[in-house]
Amino acid sequence: MTTADLETIAKTIRKHIVEMIGKAGSGHPGGSLSAVELMTALYFNPHIHFDPKNPLDPDRDYFVLSKGHVCPVMYAVIAELGGIECGELCTLRQPGSRLQGHPAMDKGLPGIEVSSGSLGYGLSIGAGIAAGLKAAKKKNKVYVLMGDGEQQEGSIWEAVMAAAHLGLDNLCGIVDCNRLQIDGTVKEIMNIEPLKEKYAAFGWNVCDINGHDFNAVNGAYDQFKATRGKPTAILARTVKGKGVSFMENNVEWHGKAPSPEQVALALKELA
Amino acid sequence: MVEVFGKKATRYGFGEALVELGQKNEKVFALGADTASSVMVHLFQEKFPERFINVGVAEQNLLGMAAGLAVGGWIPFAVTYGVFATGRPWEQIRTTICYSNLNVKIGGSHAGVMVGPDGATHQALEEIAIMRCLPRMTVLVPCDVIETHKATLAAAALFGPVYIRFGREPVPVITRDDTPFEIGKARVMREGKDVAILACGTMVYESLMAADLLEKKGISARVVNVHTVKPIDEDAIVSAAKDCGAIVTAEEHQIFGGFGSAVAEVLVKRFPVPVEMVAVQDTFGESGNPMDLMKAFHLKDVDIVAAAERVLRRKK
Numbered sequence: 001m002t003t004a005d006l007e008t009i010a011k012t013i014r015k016h017i018v019e020m021i022g023k024a025g026s027g028h029p030g031g032s033l034s035a036v037e038l039m040t041a042l043y044f045n046p047h048i049h050f051d052p053k054n055p056l057d058p059d060r061d062y063f064v065l066s067k068g069h070v071c072p073v074m075y076a077v078i079a080e081l082g083g084i085e086c087g088e089l090c091t092l093r094q095p096g097s098r099l100q101g102h103p104a105m106d107k108g109l110p111g112i113e114v115s116s117g118s119l120g121y122g123l124s125i126g127a128g129i130a131a132g133l134k135a136a137k138k139k140n141k142v143y144v145l146m147g148d149g150e151q152q153e154g155s156i157w158e159a160v161m162a163a164a165h166l167g168l169d170n171l172c173g174i175v176d177c178n179r180l181q182i183d184g185t186v187k188e189i190m191n192i193e194p195l196k197e198k199y200a201a202f203g204w205n206v207c208d209i210n211g212h213d214f215n216a217v218n219g220a221y222d223q224f225k226a227t228r229g230k231p232t233a234i235l236a237r238t239v240k241g242k243g244v245s246f247m248e249n250n251v252e253w254h255g256k257a258p259s260p261e262q263v264a265l266a267l268k269e270l271a
Numbered sequence: 272m273v274e275v276f277g278k279k280a281t282r283y284g285f286g287e288a289l290v291e292l293g294q295k296n297e298k299v300f301a302l303g304a305d306t307a308s309s310v311m312v313h314l315f316q317e318k319f320p321e322r323f324i325n326v327g328v329a330e331q332n333l334l335g336m337a338a339g340l341a342v343g344g345w346i347p348f349a350v351t352y353g354v355f356a357t358g359r360p361w362e363q364i365r366t367t368i369c370y371s372n373l374n375v376k377i378g379g380s381h382a383g384v385m386v387g388p389d390g391a392t393h394q395a396l397e398e399i400a401i402m403r404c405l406p407r408m409t410v411l412v413p414c415d416v417i418e419t420h421k422a423t424l425a426a427a428a429l430f431g432p433v434y435i436r437f438g439r440e441p442v443p444v445i446t447r448d449d450t451p452f453e454i455g456k457a458r459v460m461r462e463g464k465d466v467a468i469l470a471c472g473t474m475v476y477e478s479l480m481a482a483d484l485l486e487k488k489g490i491s492a493r494v495v496n497v498h499t500v501k502p503i504d505e506d507a508i509v510s511a512a513k514d515c516g517a518i519v520t521a522e523e524h525q526i527f528g529g530f531g532s533a534v535a536e537v538l539v540k541r542f543p544v545p546v547e548m549v550a551v552q553d554t555f556g557e558s559g560n561p562m563d564l565m566k567a568f569h570l571k572d573v574d575i576v577a578a579a580e581r582v583l584r585r586k587k
Contacts, residue, residue, distance in 0.1 A: 062342070106372055114339075114367060121367050124332045127332070129340070131336060131339070161327075
């Protein structure tokens with residue numbers, strides 16, 4: 001798929017995110033929008049082997065959304081892959097919906113391997129899946145999307161240590177470094193940098209990239225697939241709220257729904 | 272006289288059953304957290320090193336990786352001391368494992384005050400409460416080494432999260448290889464009509480001893496082994512209440528939120544009768560010889576007898 005094609009899909013996914021959160025009246029647009037290129041490249045280039053029509057294929061690659069609050073981007077990707085009708089996106093956060101406010105494995109939505117939403121758990125889960133694949137001598141790969149604020153969770157570092165110790169080169173930890181968390185900038189609240197040096201010191205292969213540049217994102221996924229003997233961390237430098245001018249780099253938009261007027265404005269920008 | 276077939280720690284029942292499971296089912300996986308040899312999971316590790324991971328001193332990762340293995344179709348057993356297996360990673364158990372209904376089995380060793388000299392930090396006294404409040408969780412508290420063996424096999428055969436509680440100290444063996452065991456099915460160990468003693472784990476033996484002492488006082492006590500604390504056998508509890516009219520519960524666990532509470536929840540709903548609970552009375556454990564601690568924390572047969580006498584005075 002060409003970069004232009006990926007950009008077109010990314011735009012559609014951004015529109016879905018804004019629309020569904022607007023309709024729901026609550027949700028997390030900022031971190032959903034910052035992860036769009038990471039998710040688009042993963043699923044549409046594609047790098048991940050996953051078919052929503054056959055979500056339990058034993059040969060599939062696994063994806064764990066550790067920062068579960070950005071599930072709108074996941075739901076939009078599943079819809080664009082044909083796993084659900086686009087109409088179902090407007091059931092987000094409604095009673096009885098498969099599209100819970102944070103991903104719920106028990107609602108039977110294709111592509112949701114595990115429930116998530118409490119931060120800091122995904123990398124351990126991914127490491128467990130990856131270790132199991134190694135034990136079974138299988139080639140499937142495991143991708144885990146985390147946030148940068150999430151790196152403050154101690155449990156992440158237990159998993160970082162274990163994945164390197166076990167040589168899980170089938171595990172790719174993606175960190176969406178959009179620099180903001182609920183209470184302010186990550187740097188001010190609890191600095192996590194230098195993240196590249198930290199992952200490297202733990203024994204990981206590290207790609208530090210611009211998370212909105214498809215060439216860089218594709219290159220990082222390719223590097224992960226080519227790396228042997230150690231897990232790969234992709235530190236994707238991104239802009240929170242990317243693509244919607246009034247949301248960009250604004251901490252307010254971590255967990256706030258746009259009004260109908262703001263939705264209209266955003267969709268105009270994304271047209 | 273209580274029939275006893277020797278003495279052995281329940282952790283052996285777990286460790287040996289896990290090896291048996293490893294032989295029978297190639298999907299069984301085990302994880303330890305630097306306590307492998309004291310919780311007997313090293314037996315599995317020696318036989319099936321390719322299906323074992325020691326995560327080190329990292330209980331959140333222990334349960335997180337177990338969850339991942341279950342996502343990938345394995346039947347993982349995550350094992351360490353009960354306090355650490357359930358307390359530190361409680362939210363992983365709640366949000367990742369139970370909410371996703373993952374097929375993870377949690378082995379909690381070193382339960383109760385009988386851990387002894389290590390003291391309060393290492394004596395699991397709250398995990399029945401914090402495990403049984405979780406949706407989809409099954410909680411097993413077997414009474415001896417043979418029953419622990421069976422509970423471990425049964426846990427593997429049941430899809431979904433299971434917590435199995437066992438201990439470090441040798442305790443009397445009071446069941447036999449052919450004693451029936453079914454998850455969710457309490458077992459009457461001794462018939463009686465004046466009072467019913469419902470017990471789990473190590474307290475089943477103490478309850479049988481108590482029934483002997485009560486018999487000498489002319490009191491007929493039924494003893495029910497409620498090895499499955501969740502889902503609890505409501506009908507067995509209601510039958511005991513209807514037939515005997517008074518209940519004593521016995522557990523090596525905190526009085527609040529544990530097994531006695533589970534029994535009381537059934538009784539207030541279906542057939543209220545007077546209840547007395549033998550348990551740790553809202554205090555922390557301490558260092559000491561295991562049997563001295565059982566006495567100090569009022570978890571012995573004589574304490575069950577006293578509770579039975581109290582409840583009989585309240586019985587109408």
